[in-house]
Amino acid sequence: MVSPVENPKFLVEKLSVQYRDGTESLRNISLQIPRNAITVLFGPAGGGKSTLLRTFNRLNDLVEGTRFSGKVLLDGEDILSPATDVVALRRRVGMVFAQPVPLPMTIRENMTYGLLLAGERRRRNLNRALEEGLQAAALWEEVKDRLDEPAHAISGGQQQRLCLARVLALQPEVILMDEPTSGLDPISTAKVEDSLQSIKKKYTIIIVPHSVQQAARLADWAGFFLQGELVEWGEGKNLFIAPKEKRTEDYVTGRFG
Amino acid sequence: MRIPRALAQRIAFALLTAIMAVTVLAILTIITYIFWNGLPALSGEFLFSMPKDGMREGGIWPAIVGTLYLTIGTALIAVPIGLMAAIYLSEYAPDSTFTRAIRIAIVNLAGIPSVVYGLFGMALFVLFLSLGSSIIAACLTLAIMTLPVIISTAEEALRAVPQSFRVVSISMGGTRWQTIQRIVLPQALPGILTGVILGLERAAGETAPILFTGASFFLPHLPQSVFDETMALPYHLFVISTQVPGMPVRIQYGTALVLLIFVLAMNLIATLIRSYYRRRRQW
Amino acid sequence: MPMAKHRRLFESVVQLLVRLCGYSAVLFVGVIFLFLLQEGLPALVQVPPASLLGPRWYPIESMYGLLPLLLGSFVVTIGAAIFSIPFGIATAVFIAEVAPRWMRELLKPFVEILAGLPSVVLGFLGFLVLAPLIRTWLNLPTGLTALTGSILLAAMALPTIVSVAEDALDAVPKSYRDGALALGATKWQTIWRVTLPSARSGVLTAVMLGLGRAIGETMAVMMVTGNAAQMRWDALFFPARTMTATIAAEMGEVASGSTHYHVLFLVAIILFLISFLVNIIASSMLFRAKKRAERMLS
Numbered sequence: 001m002v003s004p005v006e007n008p009k010f011l012v013e014k015l016s017v018q019y020r021d022g023t024e025s026l027r028n029i030s031l032q033i034p035r036n037a038i039t040v041l042f043g044p045a046g047g048g049k050s051t052l053l054r055t056f057n058r059l060n061d062l063v064e065g066t067r068f069s070g071k072v073l074l075d076g077e078d079i080l081s082p083a084t085d086v087v088a089l090r091r092r093v094g095m096v097f098a099q100p101v102p103l104p105m106t107i108r109e110n111m112t113y114g115l116l117l118a119g120e121r122r123r124r125n126l127n128r129a130l131e132e133g134l135q136a137a138a139l140w141e142e143v144k145d146r147l148d149e150p151a152h153a154i155s156g157g158q159q160q161r162l163c164l165a166r167v168l169a170l171q172p173e174v175i176l177m178d179e180p181t182s183g184l185d186p187i188s189t190a191k192v193e194d195s196l197q198s199i200k201k202k203y204t205i206i207i208v209p210h211s212v213q214q215a216a217r218l219a220d221w222a223g224f225f226l227q228g229e230l231v232e233w234g235e236g237k238n239l240f241i242a243p244k245e246k247r248t249e250d251y252v253t254g255r256f257g
Numbered sequence: 258m259r260i261p262r263a264l265a266q267r268i269a270f271a272l273l274t275a276i277m278a279v280t281v282l283a284i285l286t287i288i289t290y291i292f293w294n295g296l297p298a299l300s301g302e303f304l305f306s307m308p309k310d311g312m313r314e315g316g317i318w319p320a321i322v323g324t325l326y327l328t329i330g331t332a333l334i335a336v337p338i339g340l341m342a343a344i345y346l347s348e349y350a351p352d353s354t355f356t357r358a359i360r361i362a363i364v365n366l367a368g369i370p371s372v373v374y375g376l377f378g379m380a381l382f383v384l385f386l387s388l389g390s391s392i393i394a395a396c397l398t399l400a401i402m403t404l405p406v407i408i409s410t411a412e413e414a415l416r417a418v419p420q421s422f423r424v425v426s427i428s429m430g431g432t433r434w435q436t437i438q439r440i441v442l443p444q445a446l447p448g449i450l451t452g453v454i455l456g457l458e459r460a461a462g463e464t465a466p467i468l469f470t471g472a473s474f475f476l477p478h479l480p481q482s483v484f485d486e487t488m489a490l491p492y493h494l495f496v497i498s499t500q501v502p503g504m505p506v507r508i509q510y511g512t513a514l515v516l517l518i519f520v521l522a523m524n525l526i527a528t529l530i531r532s533y534y535r536r537r538r539q540w
Numbered sequence: 541m542p543m544a545k546h547r548r549l550f551e552s553v554v555q556l557l558v559r560l561c562g563y564s565a566v567l568f569v570g571v572i573f574l575f576l577l578q579e580g581l582p583a584l585v586q587v588p589p590a591s592l593l594g595p596r597w598y599p600i601e602s603m604y605g606l607l608p609l610l611l612g613s614f615v616v617t618i619g620a621a622i623f624s625i626p627f628g629i630a631t632a633v634f635i636a637e638v639a640p641r642w643m644r645e646l647l648k649p650f651v652e653i654l655a656g657l658p659s660v661v662l663g664f665l666g667f668l669v670l671a672p673l674i675r676t677w678l679n680l681p682t683g684l685t686a687l688t689g690s691i692l693l694a695a696m697a698l699p700t701i702v703s704v705a706e707d708a709l710d711a712v713p714k715s716y717r718d719g720a721l722a723l724g725a726t727k728w729q730t731i732w733r734v735t736l737p738s739a740r741s742g743v744l745t746a747v748m749l750g751l752g753r754a755i756g757e758t759m760a761v762m763m764v765t766g767n768a769a770q771m772r773w774d775a776l777f778f779p780a781r782t783m784t785a786t787i788a789a790e791m792g793e794v795a796s797g798s799t800h801y802h803v804l805f806l807v808a809i810i811l812f813l814i815s816f817l818v819n820i821i822a823s824s825m826l827f828r829a830k831k832r833a834e835r836m837l838s
Contacts, residue, residue: 059428064351087547091430101421104444104539113439114429152539163425170429266728273638276630277647280698284654287665338561345562349555361823362565368749368819369572370756372784373808376791380575380805384796401568408565432547434554455656462658465758465788491660491759498664499763506668513664517657524656528649 005221008032009174009204010056011073017051020065025051027228028070033221038196038205040219040236042212044257047225049208053176056206057093058086074174091118094167098179098210100159102151107143110151110162114170133169137161138195157188164195174204182210193218212252216240224248288521291513298511312475312497313504317512319479323487324519326480327471328461330396331403335460336453338400339407343449346408347415348437367405372465374402379469393483395471402466403456410452414445419540447534454527462520464491490516576812580805587803597769597781599790599800608769609807612686612780613755616765619690619776620697620754625747627694628701632746635702636709637731648706655699659692663763666692671764678777684766686780692760697750704749708742708829709735741829745822752818756811758784783807 010033017026026048033039041049054060055072058079071078079089091114103110111130120126130147134140139161143154151162160180167175177196181189196205196218209215215222219236224245232245243249250256260268302316309315350356378398388394418441426436464472473486474496480487494512497504583592587604594605635647670691671683678687712735720730736743766779767789787804794801 057428059424062424062427087430087432089430090428095428097421097425097428099421101425103422103425103440113426117426117429117431117435117439150539167429262726262729266726269728269732270638273630273634276627277634277639280627280631281647281650283695284650287657287662288653290665290669291661338564341558341561342564345558349558350562359562359565361820362569364819364823365569365816366565368752368756368815370758370784370811370815372758372787373572373576373756373811373815376787376805376808377572377575379791380579381571385575401572404565404568432551434551458656462656462660464658464660465784468788469791491658494664495660495759495763498667509664509668513661517661520656520658521653524649524653528652 005032005034007035009035009075010206011071011076012052013071013073015052015055015068015070015072017048017055017060018067019063024228026055029230031223031230031233033204033206035204036201037220038200038207038218040215040222041206041208041225042215042222043225043231043251046227048228049225050178052225053095053178053206053208055080056174056176057090057095058084059090059095061086091170092172093174093176094170094172095176095178096160096163096167096180098182100156100163100183102154102159102162105151106148107151107154107162108147110166111169114166118170129169129171133165133167134162136168136195136199137165138191139165155188157184157191160184160188161192161195164192168199172203174206177205177207179208179210181214189214212240212254212257216252224251226251288517291510291517294506295510295512295514295517298507299514303508303511304515307478308475312493312501313508317490317493317508317515319476320488320490320493320512321515322479323472323489324461324491324516326392326487327395327399327467327489328457330392330483331399331460332453332457334396334400335403335407335456339404339453339456340411340449342404342408343411343415344437344442346412348433348441363405363408366401367409369402370465371402371463372468374398375466375468375470378466383470389484390469390473390486391471391484392480392487393471395467395487396483398466398470399460399463402463403460406456406459407453410455411445411449414448414452415441417448418444422540444538444540447530451527451531454523454530458520458523458527461523462491462516464489464495467492490519573812576805576809580802580807580809583799583802583806586799592803592806595771597786599803602799604799604803606807606810608771609781609783609786610810611771611775612765612769613782613784615686615775615780616689616693616761616782617751617754619687620693621747621751623691623694624697624701624750624754628698628746628750629705629743631698632702632705632709632743633731633736636706637727637735651699651702654695655703657696659696659757659760660763662692662695663760666760666764680777682766682779684764684779686765686776686778689761689765689780689782690776692764693754693757696757696760697754700753701746701750704746705739705743708739708746711742711829712738741825745825745829748818748822748825752815752822755818756784756815757782758788761785762788783811787811 012029012031015026015029016024018024029052041052043049051060060066068080072080103113108130111133112126115126115129131140134143139158142158151159154162181192184192207218209218221234222236222239223233224231224239226247232239232243232248239248240252243252304316304321305318306316307318346359375398378394382388382394382397383390422440423436426440467489471486472489472492474488474492476486476488490512494516497512498509592604592606594603595607596603596605597608635644639647666688671688673683674680674685674688675683716734716738717730720734761782762785765782765785767781767785768779769781772778787807791804794804
């Protein structure tokens with residue numbers, strides 16, 4: 001069931017994640033995430049996709065009492081080990097959330113926030129990162145004259161693209177996206193998806209889509225999750241057109257969901 | 258006899274409105290009465306000069322200055338500790354029994370009668386630590402008394418900041434303190450400020466905690482150091498209204514008015530800050 | 541960015557500092573209680589318990605009967621309760637359920653103003669204005685009575701009762717009210733039979749906290765209750781002495797380390813314990829009510 005990927009960005013080995021109240025979110029997951037491509041983690045609610053996503057940037061640490069076993073290797077290094085510098089990890093692995101969260105500052109300040117956290121002070125670098133990030137998220141033209149206005153004043157779709165641009169300003173290696181277009185209208189959704197397609201050559205993108213159709217549109221690689229178990233994973237077109245497992249086929253064709 | 262529902266409602270609402278009106282009227286009467294009787298006493302001399310003839314004439318300047326000193330001193334001690342404690346409770350504290358114990362302790366500190374604080378302050382600061390009856394002893398006592406108010410309101414203000422901001426900041430490589438310093442604290446500042454001002458308002462008006470720790474009635478000159486005693490408006494009002502025979506009523510009302518204005522001004526500032534920033538909130 | 545190590549040290553220092561401040565509340569409560577005990581327990585040794593429970597408080601003749609003080613505090617507080625409970629709850633109901641939005645925005649700061657009035661100012665007015673009025677109206681030998689104190693205390697307890705009760709009423713889920721109205725109840729019926737009962741524990745807490753504040757009040761009562769420690773069945777209309785006023789009035793004239801001194805600290809211990817009890821009960825009621833609400837709404 002596991003088709004080997006050459007030089008994967010992430011290598012997940014027998015990962016299990018358990019919450020403080022005992023509920024198990026992921027059971028013995030093993031898979032590989034290819035670099036510079038879009039990998040889609042899909043499946044019905046409660047499958048563990050978000051948990052896996054949040055393991056890639058150790059954001060699960062914020063939930064008290066979460067326990068892990070197994071390994072997650074990023075470029076060969078286990079990011080679950082206690083010695084990991086999680087702050088540096090989170091700069092390499094950025095995240096966009098389901099609801100747009102503009103920080104309560106201007107657009108400019110939103111864009112430079114991550115860099116200022118990291119200690120970058122030079123105006124030239126900040127401005128360059130700001131413009132490049134907004135360009136990559138296809139937002140530059142729309143906000144370039146409004147950079148010093150509050151970020152919450154722009155539309156929902158623009159806010160979400162701002163969140164993507166904000167992450168890109170840090171020049172990460174990986175971009176995690178948790179149902180990023182679930183709150184957006186179809187036009188904004190299309191704009192976001194187009195941005196992803198155009199930047200995927202430079203970044204490794206792991207996305208939890210909010211619909212099977214979005215999954216099918218975007219996936220270079222895909223993994224199907226059901227109740228904490230990885231049922232099947234492989235190249236996108238295989239999973240959606242000719243899935244090997246019956247459960248995958250049933251979900252993809254809409255027999256349950 | 259069954260009263261029809263609509264009539265019962267009218268009676269009930271009328272009663273409630275009446276009670277409300279009485280309450281409002283009572284508050285207005287108190288304030289107006291003091292203004293009416295005290296305003297004539299307010300003059301440049303009354304406010305800014307030293308008292309004469311055993312307080313029966315002249316001004317209450319040292320009492321005003323004393324209250325200012327005490328309020329500022331209390332703020333300097335209580336605000337840093339209180340704010341940090343609030344940050345701990347809101348941002349760092351785990352969900353444990355000890356954290357619950359801390360909260361219970363805060364609730365208890367808030368409920369301790371002010372005269373018990375005065376006694377404790379005297380026993381610890383004046384006597385045990387040999388600070389003597391002084392501004393510093395009084396400020397320390399008032400600070401501990403004001404602490405619970407500051408902690409509660411500051412914690413509430415910090416908690417009101419949406420969790421999503423923190424998650425985003427952490428996900429971009431921010432540490433907990435960076436997140437607090439750059440996002441949470443600035444956003445919570447108006448609420449914190451309101452709470453601090455309301456807490457200090459109470460400290461400024463309290464008499465019992467300073468009775469045995471630093472307040473004095475007749476001092477020939479202004480305090481020169483934190484180890485001196487001081488006059489203070491609340492204590493001054495207490496003495497001149499109940500302990501000094503032949504005190505002109507005008508001066509009593511004038512003193513009460515000055516204290517009242519002090520307190521109302523702080524109340525007003527706090528309310529203004531709260532409503533101004535509520536409108537400008539970016540979430 | 542080569543800042544990791546220096547930043548990590550900074551973070552741990554900050555975390556330590558913040559944690560110490562967090563723990564300080566517990567420290568302060570402990571220290572306060574310890575000091576009270578240290579200075580107050582000797583009284584139990586120096587004064588025979590039978591005397592402490594006696595009916596005469598006359599320190600000059602070494603009589604340290606605490607009963608009149610307890611009675612004084614009790615009477616004044618009960619009197620305050622009689623006035624402040626109906627007024628407080630009614631005001632809270634009005635603000636939370638009846639008043640239109642614009643009126644609420646005016647009334648709440650108004651009640652806050654009352655909360656901010658220093659007790660010495662109320663005591664001052666009570667002494668100068670209220671006491672003479674009561675003397676004439678009720679034809680009493682003096683207007684400095686427990687009743688006068690009760691009225692002032694009611695004014696001081698009112699804001700606490702109003703704000704906590706109002707919070708409790710606000711916390712009742714909108715669905716309860718909507719459900720009752722949908723079943724054909726009038727607004728008042730909804731308030732009386734649905735909203736108020738479900739906010740029951742919050743309102744009770746409000747009353748407890750308000751009365752807790754009343755018991756602990758010092759200046760206002762000291763200025764108007766006449767400060768005579770006595771025990772009589774019609775105590776309300778005669779001068780009385782509360783525990784708080786006793787401490788405030790006599791501490792200044794007491795020799796440090798004398799028996800009188802220790803007994804005053806003993807009185808302070810009693811006050812501390814009363815407020816401790818009231819607050820523990822009140823906060824656990826609030827805590828349980830909050831948990832219940834969270835369960836119901838989740």
